[in-house]
Amino acid sequence: MNRNKLLPSLVCGFGAAVLTTVPGVKNFACCLIVPVAAIISINLDHKINRSEFPIKAGQAILFGVLTGIFAALFSTFFDLLTTYLTHTNDFIEALPQTEDYIRQYKLETLLSQTMIIFKQMSNDITSYGFSFFYAFAMLMSNLFVDVIFGMIGGLVGMSFFNKRTTNI
Amino acid sequence: MTLRFIIFIALFTWSAGFLLSSIFPDSAYIIIVQPFLKKIYGSVCHQRIEKTFLLNGHYFLVCARCTGIYLGALVISLISLFSLPGPTENFKLLSISAIPMIIDVTATTTGIYPYSKFIALSTGLFFGSAVFVYILAVIENNFVDKPFINEPE
Numbered sequence: 001m002n003r004n005k006l007l008p009s010l011v012c013g014f015g016a017a018v019l020t021t022v023p024g025v026k027n028f029a030c031c032l033i034v035p036v037a038a039i040i041s042i043n044l045d046h047k048i049n050r051s052e053f054p055i056k057a058g059q060a061i062l063f064g065v066l067t068g069i070f071a072a073l074f075s076t077f078f079d080l081l082t083t084y085l086t087h088t089n090d091f092i093e094a095l096p097q098t099e100d101y102i103r104q105y106k107l108e109t110l111l112s113q114t115m116i117i118f119k120q121m122s123n124d125i126t127s128y129g130f131s132f133f134y135a136f137a138m139l140m141s142n143l144f145v146d147v148i149f150g151m152i153g154g155l156v157g158m159s160f161f162n163k164r165t166t167n168i
Numbered sequence: 169m170t171l172r173f174i175i176f177i178a179l180f181t182w183s184a185g186f187l188l189s190s191i192f193p194d195s196a197y198i199i200i201v202q203p204f205l206k207k208i209y210g211s212v213c214h215q216r217i218e219k220t221f222l223l224n225g226h227y228f229l230v231c232a233r234c235t236g237i238y239l240g241a242l243v244i245s246l247i248s249l250f251s252l253p254g255p256t257e258n259f260k261l262l263s264i265s266a267i268p269m270i271i272d273v274t275a276t277t278t279g280i281y282p283y284s285k286f287i288a289l290s291t292g293l294f295f296g297s298a299v300f301v302y303i304l305a306v307i308e309n310n311f312v313d314k315p316f317i318n319e320p321e
Binding site for chain 1: 196197199200201202203204206207208210211212213214230231233234237257259262302303305306307310311
C-alpha cells in the first residue's frame with residue numbers, strides 16, 4: 001500500500017479523533033463517528049487515487065482497520081495531551097469514588113493489587129501529568145474499539161458504494 | 169451459523185460491559201474496573217448523565233440511544249441464531265431505520281420537544297436492529313459463501 005493509499009484513512013482517522021474530542025459533536029454522532037469516517041475514507045480513496053469500484057471486501061476492511069488505527073492513535077494523543085496539560089482526567093476524578101465504594105469490601109489479593117496499580121497511575125498523573133500504564137491501557141482500548149467500529153464502517157461503505165456503482 | 173454465534177457472543181460481551189455495574193451493583197470486581205470501563209465506552213458515547221438510564225443506583229455506561237442501538241443489535245443477533253435465513257443488503261431499510269433517530273435528534277436539539285430517554289431508546293433499538301441485519305448480510309454475502317469457508321459436502 002503506497003502513501004496515497006494511507007492518506008484517506010489518515011485524514012478521516014484524524015477527523016474522527018478530533019470529533020470524538022469535541023463534546024458537542026459527540027452528542028449527535030456518538031458511536032457513528034468512526035464508522036462514518038471509514039465510509040468517507042473509501043470515498044476519498046476513490047477520488048484521490050481513482051480506485052475502481054466494485055471495492056473488494058478485504059480492501060474495505062483494510063480501510064476500516066486503518067481508519068480505526070489512526071482514529072485511536074490521534075484520540076489517545078489528544079487524551080494524553082489534555083491529561084498532561086491539566087494533570088487530571090475523568091478517570092482520576094472517578095477514582096476516589098471507587099475507593100469509597102470498595103472500602104466496605106474485604107479485597108482479595110488480585111483486587112487490592114489492581115487498586116494499587118490504579119493509585120500509582122493516579123499519583124503519576126497528578127505529579128507528572130503522564131502515566132505509562134494509563135497511556136498503554138488507553139491506547140489498547142481505543143485501538144480495540146475503533147478498529148472494530150472502523151471495520152463495520154468499511155463493510156457498510158463497501159456495500160453502499162458497490163451498490164451505487166452497479167445502479168449507475 | 170458459527171459466524172452468527174460468534175457475532176452474538178461479541179455483542180453480548182459488549183452489551184454486558186456497559187450494563188454490568190447496574191446489574192451487579194455490589195460486586196467489588198466490577199466497581200474496581202468501573203472507571204476503566206467508563207473510559208472505554210466514553211470513546212464511543214458522550215455518556216451524559218441526563219441522557220443515560222439509571223438502574224440499581226448506577227448509570228449505564230452509554231446513553232439511552234446507544235443502549236437501544238446495541239440492545240437492538242443483540243436481540244436480532246439472538247433471533248438470527250434460530251431464524252433469519254440469508255438477509256439481503258437492503259440499504260433502503262437501513263436508511264428508513266435511521267429516519268426516526270435523525271428526526272428525534274434534530275427535534276430535541278432544536279427544542280421542538282424535550283429529550284425522552286424512552287424515545288431515544290426506541291429509535292436506537294429500531295436503528296440497531298436494521299444495522300445488524302445489514303452488516304450480517306454484508307458479512308455473509310462476502311465471506312461465508314467463499315469456497316475456503318464452505319464445509320465439505
